[in-house]
Amino acid sequence: MPIIIHSKYKNKEEAILQLVADFFTKGNMIVKGSRNTIKSNFLGDEKVNIKFFQKPGLFKSIIYSFFRTTKAKRSFDYANYLINNHILTPFPIAYIENRNSLGLLKDSYYVSQQIDYDFTIRELIHDPLFPERNVILEQFAEFTFKMHEAKVNFLDHSPGNTLVVKKSSGQYEFYLIDLNRMNFKNLSIEERMDNFKKMWLSKTMVKAIAKTYAKLSSEPEDKLHAILLEKTTQFKRKITKKKYLKRKIGRK
Structure with a gap:
C-alpha cells in the first residue's frame, strides 16, 4: 500500500497507515456516500479526516492506473497548490493508493487535517x-x-x-x-x-x-x-x- 506523506508528517507514517487499516472499524462517520466515505479520527492528539475512494470499475481503474492521476493524489496535490498560493483548505497530510499485482488501482485514501468550522x-x-x-x-x-x-x-x-x-x-x-x-x-x-x-x-x-x-x-x-x-x-x-x-x- 504505497503512501505519500507531506514532509511535516514523515515521522507519523506508521500511525497514518494504521488509521487507514482501521478505517472500517474505527473513527466517526462524517459522510457515507455511494462512491466515497469520510471519517474522522485522531492522529496522535490531532483530529484528522480520512476520505476513502471506493474501487472504480475496470475501465476507470485502467484510466486511473495508467492515464490519469487518482482522486486521492489529486486531492493531495491540489491542496498543496492551494496552500502554496495562500488559499485555505484542510492541510494535506497523506494519500494512499492500494493496487493489485498488475498495478491496477483498487481503492485509495486521502488524509487531511480536520477543520472545526461554523x-x-x-x-x-x-x-x-x-x-x-x-x-x-x-x-x-x-x-x-x-x-x-x-x-x-x-x-x-x-x-x-x-x-x-x-x-x-x-x-x-x-x-x-x-x-x-x-x-x-x-x-x-x-x-x-x-x-x-x-x-x-x-x-x-x-x-x-x-x-x-x-x-x-x-x-x-x-x-x-x-x-x-x-x-x-x-x-x-x-x-x-x-x-x-x-x-x-x-x-x-
Whole structure:
C-alpha cells in the first residue's frame, strides 16, 4: 500500500497507515456516500479526516492506473497548490493508493487535517436572515477572486464545498474541500463569473457579489452583474429542467 506523506508528517507514517487499516472499524462517520466515505479520527492528539475512494470499475481503474492521476493524489496535490498560493483548505497530510499485482488501482485514501468550522456557504444561501450575510458574501467574493487570481478553476465550487470559520464579528475564513475536480489556467472574466453558477445565488446575492468582484477586478459592475445573472439563471433552468424530466420519467 504505497503512501505519500507531506514532509511535516514523515515521522507519523506508521500511525497514518494504521488509521487507514482501521478505517472500517474505527473513527466517526462524517459522510457515507455511494462512491466515497469520510471519517474522522485522531492522529496522535490531532483530529484528522480520512476520505476513502471506493474501487472504480475496470475501465476507470485502467484510466486511473495508467492515464490519469487518482482522486486521492489529486486531492493531495491540489491542496498543496492551494496552500502554496495562500488559499485555505484542510492541510494535506497523506494519500494512499492500494493496487493489485498488475498495478491496477483498487481503492485509495486521502488524509487531511480536520477543520472545526461554523457553517458552510449552503446555510447562508438558504437563509436570507443569516447573521452578517452581506459581510460574509463580500468576503466570500474576495476569497473567490483570490482563488481566480491564483489561476484556480474549482469545478465543484458549490455551496457545500466551502467551509466557513468565524474568527470574530465581521471576520471570516473560507476553506475549500472536495478538491479533486480543478484545473489551473488564466481565467477570462466570463469564466470567472461562470465559476459562481453552482452557488445557486439569488438576485440579491448576485448583486452583492458582482459589486465586490468589480471593485477587486476593476471591471464594470454592470458588466459583471449581467454576466453573473445570466450564468446563474441558465444553471438554475438547466437543473430545474433535469429534475422535471427525471420526475416525468419516474412516473412512467
